[in-house]
Amino acid sequence: EAGVTQFPSHSVIEKGQTVTLRCDPISGHDNLYWYRRVMGKEIKFLLHFVKESKQDESGMPNNRFLAERTGGTYSTLKVQPAELEDSGVYFCASSQQGGPSGYTFGSGTRLTVV
Amino acid sequence: AQSVTQLGSHVSVSEGALVLLRCNYSSSVPPYLFWYVQYPNQGLQLLLKYTTGATLVKGINGFEAEFKKSETSFHLTKPSAHMSDAAEYFCAVRVSGNQFYFGTGTSLTVIP
Numbered sequence: 001e002a003g004v005t006q007f008p009s010h011s012v013i014e015k016g017q018t019v020t021l022r023c024d025p026i027s028g029h030d031n032l033y034w035y036r037r038v039m040g041k042e043i044k045f046l047l048h049f050v051k052e053s054k055q056d057e058s059g060m061p062n063n064r065f066l067a068e069r070t071g072g073t074y075s076t077l078k079v080q081p082a083e084l085e086d087s088g089v090y091f092c093a094s095s096q097q098g099g100p101s102g103y104t105f106g107s108g109t110r111l112t113v114v
Numbered sequence: 115a116q117s118v119t120q121l122g123s124h125v126s127v128s129e130g131a132l133v134l135l136r137c138n139y140s141s142s143v144p145p146y147l148f149w150y151v152q153y154p155n156q157g158l159q160l161l162l163k164y165t166t167g168a169t170l171v172k173g174i175n176g177f178e179a180e181f182k183k184s185e186t187s188f189h190l191t192k193p194s195a196h197m198s199d200a201a202e203y204f205c206a207v208r209v210s211g212n213q214f215y216f217g218t219g220t221s222l223t224v225i226p
Binding site for chain 2: 107
């Protein structure tokens with residue numbers, strides 16, 4: 001079974017530019033999550049999809065962030081325009097169903113805004 | 115509100131020594147508790163989890179953790195550190211819904 005795949009693994013962009021991160025969950029996993037870790041801080045929840053619907057987007061920092069999951073398969077997270085404080089590691093995770101089980105995480109995208 | 119505190123952002127141990135990584139949580143209801151590990155250039159990997167039942171939980175690679183409700187703790191231990199254990203470790207809680215709350219992580223260095 002392929003794991004959760006994230007593209008790109010690293011991205012360096014200038015302030016004001018746009019970046020799109022992609023996450024391919026494990027096939028058949030309806031639940032998809034985005035998390036972010038700013039340097040030295042805790043990993044924080046951004047949002048949760050169930051299939052193509054946003055179940056919870058309470059962690060999205062502001063309207064410069066847009067997440068989509070068209071067709072309920074892969075998801076994209078767009079940052080436009082990027083600011084310096086957006087730098088960090090963006091993790092995607094997926095799970096087959098809710099409940100107490102842990103997720104399967106991707107290896108993350110390290111975003112650096114300069 | 116839920117929160118997770120990991121004492122010590124960096125921990126160093128000698129190879130063969132005991133590993134103890136501390137995690138305390140605050141939660142108004144019984145939580146589900148997790149430890150994740152991140153090796154360099156890899157994703158977060160589940161080490162172990164506590165949901166219900168036995169409070170001493172065994173995970174992969176010889177790690178275990180004990181849920182102590184009275185102390186609101188879920189410390190991670192391993193009797194004998196190996197060089198391959200060098201990684202960053204994250205404690206997390208999940209109370210309701212599907213959202214995890216993570217600690218700030220503890221970077222473990224193993225000294226040969």
